[in-house]
Amino acid sequence: MKIEEDLHPLFVEAGPGTTATILAKRHGARIVSKAFNAIDSKIKTDEEFASIKKLLGRLWQNGIEIDMSALFKNSNPKIIHQVPTYAYNKKRYWLEAPLTQPAAFVTPIPINITTLPENNQASFNEMSNYPDRKDFFIEKVKEILEKTSGIDVSATNPLNNFMEIGLDSLILTQIASGLKKEFQLPITFRMLNEDLDTIDKLAAYLDKNSAMQVPAQQPPQVVPQNTQQRHSQQFANPLAENDALSLIAQQINLLSQQVMLLQNGNTLPQNLPVQNPPPAQFNGSPKAAPVNGDDGLTIEEKTEIKKPFGAIARIETKTDGITDEQKIFLAKLIEGYNKKTPKSKAYTQRHRPYMADPRVVSGFKPATKEMIYSIVVSKSKGCHLWDIDGNEYVDALNGFGSNFLGYQADVLKKAMIEQIEKGYEIGPQHELAGEVCKLISEMTGMERIGLCNTGSEAVLGAMRIARTVNNRNLIVAFTGSYHGIVDEVLVRGTKKLKTFPAASGILPDNVQNMLILDYGTDETLEIIKNRASDIAGILVEPVQSRRPEFQPVDFLKQLRQLTTEKDIALIFDEVITGFRSHPAGAQALFGVKADLATYGKIVGGGLSLGVIGGDRKYLDALDGGFWQYGDRSVPEVGVTYFAGTFVRHPLALATAKATLDYLKEQGPELQRRINNRTTQLAKRMNEVCDQLGVPIYIAHFSSLWKIKFKEEYPYHELLFSLMRLKNIHIWDGFPCFLTLAHTDEDIERICEAFKTSLQELLDAGFVTQQKGLTNKEPNLIVEANQPPVAGAKLGRDKDGNPAWFVKDAENEGRFLKLSEN
Template sequence: MSNSESPLGISPAGVDKSLPGEITESLRSLFGELLGIPTDQVPVDVSFVELGSDSLLLVEATERIEDLLGIDVPFRDLLDTCSDITSLAAHLTAQGAVAAPVAASPAEEAAPPRALAPAAPPAGPSPAAPSPVETAEPLLQAPDQAGTTDLEREIIGLQLEVMRQQLDVLRGRRHQPTAPAPDRPAAAPPRTAEEAPAQAMGPYRPIEARRGRELTSGQLHHVKELITSIEARTEKSKKQAAHQRPVHADSRMSAGFHVLWKEIVHPIVADRAEGARFTDVDGNEYVDISMDFGVNLFGHNPPFIREAIQAQLDRGMPLAPYNTLVGQVAGLVSDLTGMSRTAFQNSGTEAVMVAVRAARTVTRRRKIVVFSGAYHGTFDGVLARRSTDPSKPPGTAVPLTRGTPAAMAQDVIVADFADSSAFDVIAAHSEDIAAVLVEPVQSRMPQIQPFAWLRELRDLTDRLGIALIFDEVITGFRLHAGGMQALSGVRADLAVYGKVIGGGMPIGVISGSERFMAPIDGGLWAYGDDSWPSAETTVFAGTFSKHPLAMAAAHAVLRRVKDESPQLHNELDARTERLQTTLNDFTRRAGIPLRVERAGSLFRFSFGRGFGYPDLFFHHLLNRGVYVWEGRNCYLSTAHTDDDVTFIARTVRAAVEEMAAAGFVQTEGGTSDE
């Protein structure tokens, strides 16, 4: 393929314009790759939002089109005048785009990553490594369908979902944050014949309808009733959101924004929380399957953590003098994970920054490798995506988001997760690579558990002198007491932890071998001899790292994990497996394009083509008393009971059946409007 030709089948503008049908097929190929579905299953008359495109995916689509064609399609146009394949193709054709023969997308050329069971652990693991669990079956059961969606777009999806003001400006009116807009006509772009007039729906005032498939009267009625119900249930939460918005900026305040349900786009404000449930400021009780983004392995406000924090509060919170628990917490991390030494920061993002900096100090190389679909926090140095410029070498990275300088991506290489092609990319750049940073099981694709691939990755990085960093901020101590190193039988050079270990307090943990931890403090030395901290050092500091309250909570968590494992994780995994099996059996029998995918007690709902407006599903759960945060990663805790699992399963089933009855779900052999 020539450099002037797009791998997705569109060439830069030439003298002659292509037929719209050729551009259409090229765009189907593009969006098929981005959405992770076969090209021939990408409809041309359904809006990108309805297909499941979030804001980050649409931003990536505009950047790819601009990179390949030099045609700027504003992000807002993909929400309005170019909201589906047909209208976008017509726009590009009018701008002079030329379609080249459509080539197979990478997603179609290669087999999707497979969900791999842990292979038999190598004989005679090193004494420092925890013994891998020996089992013929995967401990982290994966569903029989492995997801193929390229999830780079989700890495900071919430940060880019603040679309409210863009939509308001698009429709010719300014946002009024302090009060509802007066009931007067709003300026609007000329309406095409395909657009339906705006319809008032009780308290909900819809913005001008976008191009694409319109909702039926029955679906509009369904949405109206849901909005009315949620507004009545969460009146105080909504008032607090409206009151805060003029003075408080937070991506979660607009996460999941959609013109159809704008009136219920706001966070739920909690009043109190205990165990598996919390109560909001309106008095509604929810079974919580977000568990504070996976933090609460033991549920909300467990007495043993609360008592540990209170005991430390009674003794004060000095920051400059060392806390008595720091060494004990580091020792427990070493006992559980087999890592030699540990340092503390305040968040997973900071832990990643320190680990990368330490690896670069030791290896004296500058580049790092990350993988498509991974999430490593919000450090600019890891906010990168693969370049779509066909003239660039494989793995070339560009900034993932606006505001990240291009120079930050120059030292990043992006490879395919759980794919052998990554080994070729790493080998080709080995002399420049300081570290490979990997989520052993990606939180957004929990069904992919590539333990054999991880062992090959370890062998390769060992041979090439590259540091291997496991990012276990989400999975650490949740899936196994020894983390993914114990489950996979792979010993990393560095690992970063967070969330669970903090017991609800802010924390970031960096653990590793003496060689790679030495840059933090100069390395080991002793009293009474001539030793000194002789290792080359890098910058490491933090006012609130090792905070006394965080140390108290972490000490309590790690003691409980150590004392109660493996029974703790075995019982939690079994309960989550029961939920997964119950729901997947129901959706399979009913022909519903919905699956639950999991790794241990981490799980996600995965929607197939034919499940329209997935966000409505989560609003239904909320309305029925099951809480899922906007990022949609779900977790069970030890506080969840069998009765809670039954309630969750019953609620999911009721939500799906109600949406199917309204025509939002295309069942196999059914008659849906979707």
């Protein structure tokens, strides 16, 4: 951002399309008003010249000198110098045109003002405080956009489309609902993507169709008068010196009075005096206005808040510009993909009318529409899947982390079959429930254990328990974490400490007891310290599945100390890290013991199971605490509600016990072995990125690994489509996992498919090559109490990664990032 701050450049996309313009505008409010495209790929050929002229006009508005004579050299235009270039230079410029007959108002006609009714205000009842009714709707739409998305759109050009502003399909869905509720009009998500895709178009639609009454301004008082002189004095209100707003008010007042006179059958008096301000001084072209970026949001934060949340279905209905060669490449890819998986495609189309599945539509783009469908699987074994077309795949996703021992592992298959033979009754207490809880307690060190169905339920329960015990409302969570599908954790936050829902259907009020802070910074610790009296619990994903390379161990230790001092529940979400990184999870690896922890995925052995573990102080809130028979003991702790029909399902308990028994028998060496293999996989794939010179790297922690892009590409998802075509089951945006079932041959297949797929994208121009680029996985295990230089502060860089910063001696209040070298 140093270039932007020093040079104040404008950004122009040369050539058709808006891809570069959109990417530029995602760097924050300062860039939004300075990035322009030359030719929209959607316009017709005969409209291209008009589009160029529109661009030149915008550049001129921003202070760029335009050679008009060169632009219109073939039409010999005349430049009019006399017309004012400043909107409030209220000099009169009359067209010299002969009149065929005298106009009715040329000869002054005396007006009998006393014929006006004293209380004639009918024409003012709908007068707006805005110069135009449409302007009112523009401001109203901006208000709804900002309230829904958290993005500051006050300075946004109403002609920019919603994608340029940074509104994704998830946010537009929420906005459509808000607009429909506010204006009682059938505004849909599709309309906002097509016909009403700008603030200006939407405001025009509302102006035409909305029955909403625009706020009325106070009507001027009409007082009967008997002379034209007294009538004229009414219009000659004094103006504050050079006060443009007062001038506008006077002009509106004048027009209103004139309309009233005409409506009552009177002719306008001539030469009504209006006090004009001195002409504004204006020399040359307009200069670029300074951009006010002091809205409390960092550039990284603005970028983050615009991104789709979690596993939300990503839907785009417009096609970014692609070359003819790329179109040929896509056509061949789609043909091959459809030929390989025709039954999966037919299955998807056949069941679409009645099966609502977000995963089936995720990644939708018009250019790749024909291969937007899931691979439909019919069987599995180990780390392999077979689809209904008979294709065999190496699975990289592995049940989003729930498959650890391998599909149909003998120990799990045996336990499930035995339990099926015994029965899987719902309702009665099951004989395995106590044994499973004891095993989890022994392995994790948690004093008490509660069971539920999913990781999301476990997170909900842990938050409820923390609030119950500590009698406070606020829960702190961190940017970049994922905690499931409960309303309160589907949330975005800002530096202003405001909180916004991240999905449609979540009421804003439902997330106001959440505080979202940056993960791993000193500022966060200070905020927590200052708000401690309000905080019931702090929810932490110790290693974020979206950013596994970031492991702020020292921050977690300081957080543990702070929460202990302030009597705040420290909650570790170990749904992914639990039992995977170590038998006792990330808590054992990092040496940080939480008050509450949630588990899932691995512990269920492939079936759905959620776990809440924690100290007695907190888990007693589920059942009242310990008591025993034969004495006067009673449950002494106040309880909260937490229950479910399928909690402690016999089949899930059977596979959980089998999994836990196996992990306990193998000991920590099992996790160390698979963790090392994952490290080697990530190393090999990063070497491929180095060889090809692409800005991509593989981040990992434990047996989780994730393909990450250092730059955004419009069709980056093609990498995953190509890998599926090469028999690797992998999805865009999701972390991948190694299992005990992956062999060296399976790992080799993953690496080879990754390499050849990247090479194909390079050849087709969908990924760019950068010579000399090193894509090693960043070392982000940060010790916050060990700065590389004195006075350095820990923060986040433009990519959201932790980095050290020092004060900029030349610019007060600014910081410079320290280089890793």
